[in-house]
Amino acid sequence: MKKIALITGITGQDGAYLAEFLLKKGYEVHGIKRRTSLFNTDRIDHLYQDPHIEGRNFILHYGDLTDSTSLIRIIQQVKPHEIYNLAAQSHVAVSFEEPEYTANADGIGALRILEAIRILGMEKTTRFYQASTSELYGLVQEIPQRETTPFYPRSPYAVAKLYAYWITVNYREAYGMYACNGILFNHESPVRGETFVTRKITRAVARIKLGLQDCLYLGNMDALRDWGHARDYVEMQWLMLQQDKPEDFVIATGVQFSVRQFVDAAARELGITLRWEGSGVDEIGIVVSNDGDESPLKPGQVVVRVDPRYFRPTEVETLLGDPTRPRKTRLVPENHLPGAGFRNGPQRLRTGPSRPPDQIPWFQGHGLFRVIRP
Numbered sequence: 001m002k003k004i005a006l007i008t009g010i011t012g013q014d015g016a017y018l019a020e021f022l023l024k025k026g027y028e029v030h031g032i033k034r035r036t037s038l039f040n041t042d043r044i045d046h047l048y049q050d051p052h053i054e055g056r057n058f059i060l061h062y063g064d065l066t067d068s069t070s071l072i073r074i075i076q077q078v079k080p081h082e083i084y085n086l087a088a089q090s091h092v093a094v095s096f097e098e099p100e101y102t103a104n105a106d107g108i109g110a111l112r113i114l115e116a117i118r119i120l121g122m123e124k125t126t127r128f129y130q131a132s133t134s135e136l137y138g139l140v141q142e143i144p145q146r147e148t149t150p151f152y153p154r155s156p157y158a159v160a161k162l163y164a165y166w167i168t169v170n171y172r173e174a175y176g177m178y179a180c181n182g183i184l185f186n187h188e189s190p191v192r193g194e195t196f197v198t199r200k201i202t203r204a205v206a207r208i209k210l211g212l213q214d215c216l217y218l219g220n221m222d223a224l225r226d227w228g229h230a231r232d233y234v235e236m237q238w239l240m241l242q243q244d245k246p247e248d249f250v251i252a253t254g255v256q257f258s259v260r261q262f263v264d265a266a267a268r269e270l271g272i273t274l275r276w277e278g279s280g281v282d283e284i285g286i287v288v289s290n291d292g293d294e295s296p297l298k299p300g301q302v303v304v305r306v307d308p309r310y311f312r313p314t315e316v317e318t319l320l321g322d323p324t325r326p327r328k329t330r331l332v333p334e335n336h337l338p339g340a341g342f343r344n345g346p347q348r349l350r351t352g353p354s355r356p357p358d359q360i361p362w363f364q365g366h367g368l369f370r371v372i373r374p
Contacts, residue, residue, distance in 0.1 A: 002057075006080035008032045008065060008113070009087030013191050014131065016043035018084060018234040023047065023058060025238075030078045032063040032071075032087065043191050065109030066101075072116045079122070082241050084129045085113055088161075091195060092135060095157035096313060103160045110164035114171045114179065123177045127241045130168040132181040133161050134226070134252070134319045144322040147183070147250055154314040169248070178246045182237050185252035185321040189230040197259060198227070205266045208303050211296035215303055219310030221260045221283055224318040226252045239331050249331055252321020263304060272297065274304070281306045 005022050009015045010031025019029050031044070041048070041060075049056040061078075063070035065087050075083070088106045089095060095102040110130055117126050137145045138154035153159045165181050172179040188198045197218070207213035228251070236251050257265075260276065263285060267274050271291030277284055285304025290297045297303070 002026060002028050003082065004028045004030065004078060004080045005082045005084065006030045006032070006075065006078050007084045007086060008063075008109075009085075009131075010060070011040050011043060012086060012090070013043065013189055013193065013230050014086045014187075014234055014237070015084075016047075016191060017189065017230050018086070018237060019044060019047055019058065021231075021234055021238065028057045028059075030059045030061060030074070030080065032061050032074060034064050035062045065105045065112060068112040068116065071112050072119065075113070075116045075122070075126075076120055080126055082127045082129070083113060083117070084131070084237060084241075085110055085164075086131045088131065089157070091193075092155045092157045093310075093312065095155050095160070099156035102156050103163075106157065106160035107163035107167075111167050114167060114177070117177065118171070118175055123175050127178040127246075128168070128171075128180070129237055129241055130164055130179065130181045131237070132165050132168075132183045132248075133158065134183060134185040134250075134321060135316065136162055136165060136183065137319060138314075138316050140316075140318060143318065144252075144254065144320040145250065146322040147248055147325055154316050155312065165248075172246055178241070180240050180246040181248040182233075182240055183248065183250045183321075184233055185226040185228060185250070185319060187228040187230045187233045187251075192230070198262065201259075201263055202266050205263070205270060205272070209270045209272065209290075209292075209295050209297060215305055216263070216285075217305050217307040217310065218259060218263070219307065219312070220315055220317075221258065221263075221306060222317070223259050223315070224256045224320065225259075226254070226256045226319055226321045227262075228253045236326065236331060243329075243331070247329075249326045249329075250321045250323060251326065252323045254321060254323050256318070256320040272303075281308050 005027045007015050007018055007029065010019055011033050015031065019031060022029050047058050049058045061074045063074050089098065089102045114128065117123060117128060135155060135158035136151040136153055137149060138158055139152040141150045141152060151162055153162050168179045168181050171177050192199045194203060204213055204216035233251055240249060264274055273288040274285045275288050277286060283306050284302050287297055287299050287301045287303055289299060
């Protein structure tokens with residue numbers, strides 16, 4: 001019998017990769033997207049199937065995590081074997097501006113799905129995956145962070161996700177549901193949102209190289225993160241729902257790098273060497289050399305500055321995951337063990353021939369378990 005999966009947040013980075021992965025596995029994939037004036041389906045357009053085609057295996061539904069009636073209706077109609085709750089207001093900085101909405105969507109949204117499963121009597125037939133986050137650790141209590149590390153959230157986003165984490169555990173224990181949390185550390189890809197720091201950096205470096213932008217402005221240059229690739233991580237989300245019993249896992253590379261190191265690596269990939277002067281809000285990145293005669297970038301040019309507006313009210317200084325447990329349980333396939341990854345810098349930045357170069361500096365991979373194709 002063909003398995004049926006329901007994905008919230010299907011138009012996001014993880015949702016798009018997961019949908020593609022499940023379709024290749026032979027699943028019938030249903031996705032929930034919010035109704036907006038713009039389609040916002042760029043990441044999944046290659047998966048689209050005409051609704052007039054019989055037997056199609058990729059179907060979208062309008063719904064919202066803040067609307068329990070839409071969730072109950074869709075789950076009752078689809079009768080999924082697996083639900084992946086990937087939808088969220090996922091930008092930490094925005095959560096300080098919209099704390100109530102973030103709590104409603106990211107926290108209570110998970111409850112609405114779990115309660116829909118329970119109300120519809122699907123506790124024993126539907127498996128539930130909750131996309132949790134390393135932001136739960138916040139002001140870290142130990143390094144590296146593992147499944148047993150105490151949480152100390154430092155943003156409205158993380159606090160909302162904390163509720164989602166524990167309500168998932170509660171429904172698992174109270175109703176015998178197969179419900180689990182994936183505590184995912186930062187994971188990136190070419191389709192990562194452009195407001196997130198990794199894409200912000202790679203886009204800016206490419207534009208600076210081409211003379212389309214003068215300077216990149218960032219916040220905490222000393223922030224340390226454990227960066228992986230979304231294509232790897234969605235496979236492990238699926239694997240978490242294939243286990244004999246539901247368990248919560250940290251998904252990470254076990255290697256961390258600073259924002260400054262990330263900028264250096266992205267610049268090197270385009271033949272730019274930087275040096276750093278100053279500290280804190282006075283730190284600057286200066287061009288030492290630049291390969292390529294056509295680039296207007298010159299040695300001595302200041303191309304990176306710190307802007308205090310990009311600091312969080314409560315900073316998360318360091319995140320480093322311990323992937324020991326998922327490896328021991330064979331949740332992480334052998335070919336996913338961390339290699340050189342970020343140490344060799346981003347694999348490449350490229351500009352597509354069919355679009356303006358300032359729109360397409362795709363970042364192809366860093367912090368990888370393996371070398372990832374774009």
